[in-house]
Amino acid sequence: MNLILLFSNDFLDGSTRVRLSDRRFLHAKTIHQVKLEDSLQVGLLNGKMGTGIVTKIEDTFMEMDVTLETPPPPPLPVTVILALPRPKVIKRVMIAMTSMGVKKIFLINAYRVEKSFWQSPVLSKESLDLHCLLGLEQAKDTLFPEITLARYFKPFVEDTLPEIIKDTLSIVAHPKANTPCPAHVNGPVTLVIGPEGGFIPYEIEKLISCGVKPVHIGPRILRVETALPFILSRLM
């Protein structure tokens, strides 16, 4: 946690003082071992960042006097459309994407996505929100991403995708593509990433017919958690 993310209801009525008693308090207390008058980096969810001076520490809560003055870092102009990974990986991938500044994330179905993955409690709003918060706290950012689950591939591609990719460079990472992944794209990108084992030919064809271009990142096949930062870095 490189930044403590604050919510508007953390503030004591109309003041610049916050009181924390949850996970954030425990982390500050046990990991950072905060003391009175320590200065911690804080940020208001979807707002500015600044510092919090610790004014009170009790057994079950702490209070800080907060000043917010700097804007969060700019978002990454990339929309990521990701075939739903296995639950263990979703957590890490949500943290990774959020920490890199991705603000629009679609988790979609594909033939090689195991049906059981959609039942995972990791996909609950609470769990997805938590992992996004962890990513923002890691990266020192406050802008919460928008996450959409799309359980049906075909209607997603036919009805939703055209609107998403409009006015963006839209690509799908595909090991069999002939074109290398573009670098330093000076503008918004839509990046589609398939499941373990890749999209099946029907799915690639559907994406292509919608205007998405298959690209490769070389002869190596990377796991999604490695491929994502590898490609996002290349695009920037």
Added chain:
Amino acid sequence: MNLILLFSNDFLDGSTRVRLSDRRFLHAKTIHQVKLEDSLQVGLLNGKMGTGIVTKIEDTFMEMDVTLETPPPPPLPVTVILALPRPKVIKRVMIAMTSMGVKKIFLINAYRVEKSFWQSPVLSKESLDLHCLLGLEQAKDTLFPEITLARYFKPFVEDTLPEIIKDTLSIVAHPKANTPCPAHVNGPVTLVIGPEGGFIPYEIEKLISCGVKPVHIGPRILRVETALPFILSRLM
């Protein structure tokens, strides 16, 4: 497993036939559900890649007739020097680095590396080897990386580092650096990555005095498993 990695002792005397009965056999049987005459991608450790045609499947082993003709993908010309991450992360990071083609890896101590991490069974030769094999099998590569553990920071920097960074561009990822991380370096690189919380000023000074240049990757602080692919992609 996108490629089955073979060892010279898998081959039946002087033949092109291999017999597998371990983890690789179980994976092929249960995940890939191989059948007689299936063609699987294989590679000889530190040698060529090709195909194996399944010639026999029994309860406890399978045999393949192997043809090896294509060279593995070129290595990444980057030496990675990494402050030892927590054990859970080491596994993933070894797989990630190996899958991206890193062939020289140093795991070093730093002030903010918890002492207990060095006691982890993940650092046993068997465990490190296994995670490197998983990375090679993931990426379809055969060239095994060289891994060195350096438990003492000061002697490592003073005695070993000068030889490593000779004739390479040597950089350390450091959020407080003034210079951005270089991109598209056309030559060998030595990349140093600190622990969670970063190197302490003394360590950064030691690295600088040895000729290593601090660079940043923007305002966001990334976890090591995200930072590594992000930076390696940028360097290439």
